[in-house]
Amino acid sequence: MAFLLASCQTITLKATLRTAGHRVRSAALFNEKDEPLASETKSDVEETVRRFYDDYGWVQQETEVGETSLFRRFSAAHDSLYYPAVERRTASCFDNLTGKLLIAGGGDMPDGHVAIAARFPSVTCIDISEKAIGLARDKLGPDGHYITGSILDMDIPDDQFDAVFCAHVIYHIDQSLQQKAVRQLVRVTRPGGRVVIIYRNPNSLPSELMQLRRRAYDFLKLSRTPDNTDIASFGMHGVPQLYDFTHPLDWWKQFCDDCNVNLRPWHIMGCDHEGHLLKSEAIARAAYRLFSWFENSYPDRAVRLWHYPIAILTKKNRPQS
Numbered sequence: 153m154a155f156l157l158a159s160c161q162t163i164t165l166k167a168t169l170r171t172a173g174h175r176v177r178s179a180a181l182f183n184e185k186d187e188p189l190a191s192e193t194k195s196d197v198e199e200t201v202r203r204f205y206d207d208y209g210w211v212q213q214e215t216e217v218g219e220t221s222l223f224r225r226f227s228a229a230h231d232s233l234y235y236p237a238v239e240r241r242t243a244s245c246f247d248n249l250t251g252k253l254l255i256a257g258g259g260d261m262p263d264g265h266v267a268i269a270a271r272f273p274s275v276t277c278i279d280i281s282e283k284a285i286g287l288a289r290d291k292l293g294p295d296g297h298y299i300t301g302s303i304l305d306m307d308i309p310d311d312q313f314d315a316v317f318c319a320h321v322i323y324h325i326d327q328s329l330q331q332k333a334v335r336q337l338v339r340v341t342r343p344g345g346r347v348v349i350i351y352r353n354p355n356s357l358p359s360e361l362m363q364l365r366r367r368a369y370d371f372l373k374l375s376r377t378p379d380n381t382d383i384a385s386f387g388m389h390g391v392p393q394l395y396d397f398t399h400p401l402d403w404w405k406q407f408c409d410d411c412n413v414n415l416r417p418w419h420i421m422g423c424d425h426e427g428h429l430l431k432s433e434a435i436a437r438a439a440y441r442l443f444s445w446f447e448n449s450y451p452d453r454a455v456r457l458w459h460y461p462i463a464i465l466t467k468k469n470r471p472q473s
Contacts, residue, residue, distance in 0.1 A: 251314035257321030
């Protein structure tokens with residue numbers, strides 16, 4: 153407990169001192185000074201992401217799709233002790249809402265997405281991946297509405313949806329266009345409706361611990377197995393490259409003009425972190441019990457420490473003219 157509270161204070165201080173967003177670099181998209189290459193455009197980034205998912209992420213590999221093999225392999229302790237609560241708090245973001253739902257970037261439409269979609273009589277899915285749209289149609293059926301395209305260029309009128317769900321999408325959009333993407337989702341939401349976005353925290357406790365691990369290996373001149381984020385960012389082992397960029401959590405304050413913004417802790421870590429930091433099932437069981445207790449007891453602190461926050465943007469009513 154003392155360790156978590158001390159880490160919270162340390163990471164909050166680091167986040168305050170940093171003035172630029174944290175980047176997980178892709179070798180094809182950034183130069184050695186960590187600056188975006190001038191030749192890269194929105195279409196280049198979108199094509200990189202689309203190609204990753206059409207050619208690998210949603211394609212069956214040996215026993216599972218590529219996205220699962222890279223980003224969804226967790227311990228049994230995680231799946232039984234921790235993840236059910238993650239699914240429940242995701243679903244709770246849509247309490248007391250009905251009508252029309254937009255799923256922006258639903259990917260292979262995991263079970264949690266399908267359960268949320270079942271709450272709404274009208275569901276629209278938009279994704280840049282044709283494979284993803286095909287998977288959504290297979291799971292949600294012919295009554296849904298399906299659009300292959302970018303949320304940056306949605307040809308949808310204002311104030312159409314009662315709720316929008318966008319999980320693990322925004323940080324795969326060009327860093328300079330993420331604000332536009334969020335505002336597009338807000339634009340198509342009705343006043344009083346909610347935009348629910350799962351994002352990533354660049355200053356999370358697991359990220360800091362992984363950085364310490366890398367520095368220790370470099371200092372001791374030890375070889376290490378590449379992390380899954382390394383593999384996706386740099387295109388190792390036949391995996392296509394995947395662009396991502398995450399802004400610090402204070403970035404979300406800019407949307408307070410149009411929305412009431414609420415950040416909550418969603419998930420403590422990625423499977424990569426778990427594999428390197430929780431080395432056995434016994435450790436994982438103890439850790440996930442502690443994480444569950446902490447995020448329930450201290451949600452405001454947990455959201456600054458956890459790797460994945462959930463941003464809930466409730467669109468404000470427009471003032472009467």
